[in-house]
Amino acid sequence: GLYCISVNCMDNAEAQFTTALRLTTHQELWTFIVTNLASVYIREGNRHQELYSLLERINPDHNFPVRRFLRETLKMSNAEDLNRLTACSLVLLGHIFYVLGNHRESNNMVVPAMxxxxxxxxxxxxxxxxxxxxxxxxxxxxTIDAHEAAQMHQNFSQQLLQDHIEACSLPEHNLTTWTDGSPPVQFQAQNGPTTSLASLL
Structure with missing residues (x-):
């Protein structure tokens, strides 16, 4: 599911996360899966009903203090030196502040994130x-800073597109459609026999 998100295969990500939700009984894993499924709905933009339904399953009383949790995540990731988590938390908080119209706070989050x-x-x-x-x-x-940021965005987009094309051409990309049965891919070990993914699980 996470790989599917990274290559913008949102339908496949949703199918894999939904399957994983059906199969798991572990509470922390369930929460992780639900959070990632929520991110799929958010990224798709038009899945508000599914998102609200999912959030209700997480917290039925609608008391979901996102900013507080994000700030706590930021504190923990800083304390543990988890740079990616820190950067993601900062940019997400920056986005929240931007949507709320608080441009100064948004800038205070996104610049260190970058x-x-x-x-x-x-x-x-x-x-x-x-x-x-x-x-x-x-x-x-x-306008000058906006143009500079747009150029950076274009450069990152081009590089990620190239990486995406390369990833999609690999045989392992077929795992994006896997939700049931044996995995649809075989791995060739270096200097060794071909191994199915099922034998590794």
Whole structure:
């Protein structure tokens, strides 16, 4: 499911997460799966009913303090030196502040997110950050900075597109359609026999 998200196969991601939800009895894994399924619905943009239904399963009383949880995640990831988690939390908070119209706070989140993502390096977070920077600078009337952020976004997009094309051409990409039965791919071990994924599980 996570790989499906990374290559924008949202229908496949949804199918895999839904299957995983059906098969798991472990509470932490269930929460992880639900969170990722929610991200699929959010990314698709037109899945509000499914998202609300899913969020209700997480917290039926609708008391879902997202910003507080994100800030806690940010504190924990900083304490544990989890750079990607920190960068993602910062850019997500930046996006929330942007949507709420608080451009100064949004900028205070997205600039360090971009800097951290550049150090890791994490091109997906850089792409997300540069898109937010572009939109933020446009909204603030900073046309030069908006143009610069748009150019960064374009560069990251091109690189990620190339990576996407390469990943989709690999035989392992066939796992995106797997929700039942034996895995649809065989692995060739270096200097060894072909191994099915099922034997590795």
């Amino acid at each position: 800097q951290l993502a550049s150090k890791i390096p994490d091109m997906s977070v850089q792409l997300w950050s540069s898109a937010l920077l572009r939109d933020l600078n446009k909204a603030c009337g900073n």
